[in-house]
Amino acid sequence: MTALKLRWQWLLDQPWLMPLLLASGLVLAFAIPRFGLFNNYVQMLLMYVGINILLATSLNLVNGYMGEFSLAHAGFMAVGAYISVLITMHVLPPGAHAVLFPLAVLAGGAVAGLMGLLVAVPSFKVRGDYLAIITLAFLMIVKSALENIDAIGGPRGIPGIPRLTSLPWVFAWTVALVWLIRNFVYSRYGRGVQAIREDEIASDLMSVDTRRVKVLAFMLSSFCAGVAGALFAHLLQFISPRVFDIVKTTEILIMVYLGGIASIGGSIIGATLYVVLLEMLRPSTVAALLAWLPAGMFDVLEKYFINHLGMLRMIIMPLLLVLVMIYWPRGIMGKREFRGFIPRRDKAAHRPGPMGGGATEHDAAHRP
Amino acid sequence: MSPEASYWLQQALNALQLGSIYALIALGYSMVYGILSMINFAHGDVFMVGAFLCFLAGTALGLPFAPTLILAMVGAALLGVSIERLAYKPLRNAPRVSAIITALGVGIFLENLTLAFYPYPQNVPSLLENITWHVGGVSISSLQLTIIGLSFALMLVLDHVVHRTPVGMAMRAISWDRTYVPLMGIPVNLVISITFAIGAGLAGAAGTMYALAYPVIDPYMGILVGWKAFIAAVVGGIGNIRGAMIGAFILGAVEIMVVALMPSTYRDLVVFSLLLALIVWRPYGILGQPRVQKV
Numbered sequence: 001m002t003a004l005k006l007r008w009q010w011l012l013d014q015p016w017l018m019p020l021l022l023a024s025g026l027v028l029a030f031a032i033p034r035f036g037l038f039n040n041y042v043q044m045l046l047m048y049v050g051i052n053i054l055l056a057t058s059l060n061l062v063n064g065y066m067g068e069f070s071l072a073h074a075g076f077m078a079v080g081a082y083i084s085v086l087i088t089m090h091v092l093p094p095g096a097h098a099v100l101f102p103l104a105v106l107a108g109g110a111v112a113g114l115m116g117l118l119v120a121v122p123s124f125k126v127r128g129d130y131l132a133i134i135t136l137a138f139l140m141i142v143k144s145a146l147e148n149i150d151a152i153g154g155p156r157g158i159p160g161i162p163r164l165t166s167l168p169w170v171f172a173w174t175v176a177l178v179w180l181i182r183n184f185v186y187s188r189y190g191r192g193v194q195a196i197r198e199d200e201i202a203s204d205l206m207s208v209d210t211r212r213v214k215v216l217a218f219m220l221s222s223f224c225a226g227v228a229g230a231l232f233a234h235l236l237q238f239i240s241p242r243v244f245d246i247v248k249t250t251e252i253l254i255m256v257y258l259g260g261i262a263s264i265g266g267s268i269i270g271a272t273l274y275v276v277l278l279e280m281l282r283p284s285t286v287a288a289l290l291a292w293l294p295a296g297m298f299d300v301l302e303k304y305f306i307n308h309l310g311m312l313r314m315i316i317m318p319l320l321l322v323l324v325m326i327y328w329p330r331g332i333m334g335k336r337e338f339r340g341f342i343p344r345r346d347k348a349a350h351r352p353g354p355m356g357g358g359a360t361e362h363d364a365a366h367r368p
Numbered sequence: 369m370s371p372e373a374s375y376w377l378q379q380a381l382n383a384l385q386l387g388s389i390y391a392l393i394a395l396g397y398s399m400v401y402g403i404l405s406m407i408n409f410a411h412g413d414v415f416m417v418g419a420f421l422c423f424l425a426g427t428a429l430g431l432p433f434a435p436t437l438i439l440a441m442v443g444a445a446l447l448g449v450s451i452e453r454l455a456y457k458p459l460r461n462a463p464r465v466s467a468i469i470t471a472l473g474v475g476i477f478l479e480n481l482t483l484a485f486y487p488y489p490q491n492v493p494s495l496l497e498n499i500t501w502h503v504g505g506v507s508i509s510s511l512q513l514t515i516i517g518l519s520f521a522l523m524l525v526l527d528h529v530v531h532r533t534p535v536g537m538a539m540r541a542i543s544w545d546r547t548y549v550p551l552m553g554i555p556v557n558l559v560i561s562i563t564f565a566i567g568a569g570l571a572g573a574a575g576t577m578y579a580l581a582y583p584v585i586d587p588y589m590g591i592l593v594g595w596k597a598f599i600a601a602v603v604g605g606i607g608n609i610r611g612a613m614i615g616a617f618i619l620g621a622v623e624i625m626v627v628a629l630m631p632s633t634y635r636d637l638v639v640f641s642l643l644l645a646l647i648v649w650r651p652y653g654i655l656g657q658p659r660v661q662k663v
Contacts, residue, residue, distance in 0.1 A: 069465055122644075126651045129407055132468065133602055134647055136595065137640045144636040246591065250472050257469055314480040321473035325466045326458045 012339040021340075022175060029171035043167060045279060047235055050170035051228050052271035056255040057178050057264055058224030063253070064261030065185055066217050067197030069128065071249050072119055072135035073225050075142040076112040078244035080226025081233035082152060084108030085161050088234070094162075101164045105173065105230040112226020113219045115142075120218035124211055139246060146241040157240025165235040173231060177224045182264050184220060186343050193217050194262070254321050260331030265338035270331065277320075281313035374505030379624050385512050385581065387620025388519030392574035393597035394604070394612040395526060396448075396567030402543040402607035403563050406464065409471035410451060412594015413478040414568045418444040418575025419492075419585045420482060426493045433495040433580075437518075441572040448568020449561050457557070475590075482587035489586040492579040515577045522573060523613055526566065530609055539563055543607065592636070596623075599643045605656025614654060 011017065032038055032046070055073065062070045087104040088097060115138075122134045147155045184190050192213040195203035204210050233239045251274070259270020279285060283306050290298060290306070305312070324331065393415050400408040421443045425436040455474050459467045499510045530536035538559045541549050550556050578593070579585050596619060604615025619639065626638045 063465070067465075069468060122648050126647065128464070129401075129405075129468075129606075130602075130647060130651055132407065133599075134644060137599075137644045137647075140595070140636060140640040141644065144633075144640070148631075148633050148637060247476070250476060253469055253472065257466075308484075311480070311484045315477060315484060318473040318476035318480065322455055322470050322477070325462075325470045325473065326455070329459075329462050329466050 018340050029168045033167050047170045049272050049275050050174040051231050052275055053268050054174045054177055054224055054228040055252045056267035056271040057181050058221045059252050060256050060267045061181055061217055061221045066193045069132040070135040072138045073252050074244040074248035075139040076222040076225035077229030078142050079115050080108035080112040080229030081239050083111045084230035085158055085233050105227055108230035109223045109226035113223035116219040116222025120215045123214055143241045159238045161237045163237050165231045173227055189213055257331055258324055260334035262335045263333040263337050264341055266333030281309055283309045377506045379628050383621040383624040385515050387617035388516050389574050389578050390597045390600050390619055391613045391616035392519055392570045394601040394616045396571045397598050397601040398606055398609050398612035399563050399567045406467045410474040412590035413475045414444050414448055415571040415575045416590030418572030419579040422576040422579045423490055423492045426495050437576050440576040441569040444572025445565040445569035448564040452564040479587050489584050492583040603653055605653030608655045611655030
């Protein structure tokens, strides 16, 4: 048993492991749509998982690593979505769509990143609840501004967006940006970000340039949200201000806190689990899963339970969130990390264990 | 009276009506924040449940106005206390963010649960015989007077309870220092439950009045109204109940003015922009005290 465990540790510490995994992922991302390895529904799900991983990881940067409470993520997503859609539909020549699509996504992300600056500046002055209010106000302003501009469809939104998001693109953007966030978190700035979470005044005294760190973290986070929004819009092929309301932000919050704060691995698990769970709770899936039951029992279940799942799952999801917060406040990976995500030079600082572990003294003091 | 003057007087009356509904909801936010330093994001949905209780009492039970109001208030108060006991109490010593997220979850749960029963917007019957008087070009309805009068009465009672009774004193003591208050023999859990009951009961009353004044209700109505009442509480200085009332009337006046002067779709845009400006300019609200963070 120990020998196996040591082998496993050795494997996780190999520098070639991550590149190998990513390369095979990339090959799969191209192969799945090319050879139709999965049906369109599964491919669609995979793309949603990718986009949600990007959203959860980037929100975790602000809400988890920095310890602020931002509700604006759906707003940044909306900005990225609308900007990129306007570019692909009105600026880019339709013939060059496939090639120039990354430019539109990049532009969406960049504008969203600039918007992140707007939220970062008030965060110099206020923290906690008041920052939550500011980000909420930002979200509401974005939504009602979009509703009031008739040139972009107003409350009706924009239909007929070309479907440019594909599995390789989602994979490339998600991996690149999650990697960027991971490097940021383990950089000197990232330490500053976590120092701000533990104690802002103390970190200021310890010569952390808190303003600069906050601006960078907010801009990086909102840039990623903008990119995710752009990918989302070109996958859904329809956007309206309603798509990006507070419910969308709450969904991302669920992924972040289910996975655990201050953990990239946690956000990846949280986002994946959320999408998969939500899909599992569809009537057809549950019916297929329960098909082995005796016919009489199945009919009763179908009548009273399965046929109402569309409604029930909307009740079950928030209930799940509440239960997770009460009984499992650290989430799946709270403040821990996959060993493969931790840079080589930092590994020694982490407590050895199958998952690695970044528990600090602060953690120990706050453990229930 | 000149038509111009009576127009603005009419708008002022509308603002007073809207403001008093916002005030009743804002009080709940402010009281809970004052005592637990927690934003009870599910409060707007308690207000929504209050409106649906009013609808139920008016249609299924066929009750007149007064019992309907009491039923909605008691029902909402029970709901508020159960939410506190089941969802927030286990988290009282957890990081504050956990409580906020739980509150968001409870809110969505209430919305979708109501949606399961009422998938379509419902029309609330008018429970009060509505008489309209015309005084010099201004039309005043008995419903309007009832809403404004009842709200003011409830607010006066609350102000008295918080500032002049032992329960109110216990509330203020807990908001001052929760660690040492139990040593003085104050039953903290009971007082917190009472706070939630009062706050939710006021939201139930607001739900009833809202349902009578704007009689089409749906399960998501609590989100926007709740957020706005919350803004009112922040504008006035959250944790301060007189501030919450002032903030609510300012918000009501601003909303009515925006609708009177601009296309009505600009309402939320202007209201939320004003909030943003206000928080950046004066983060602790009109009556709030800035908290100095000691190192």
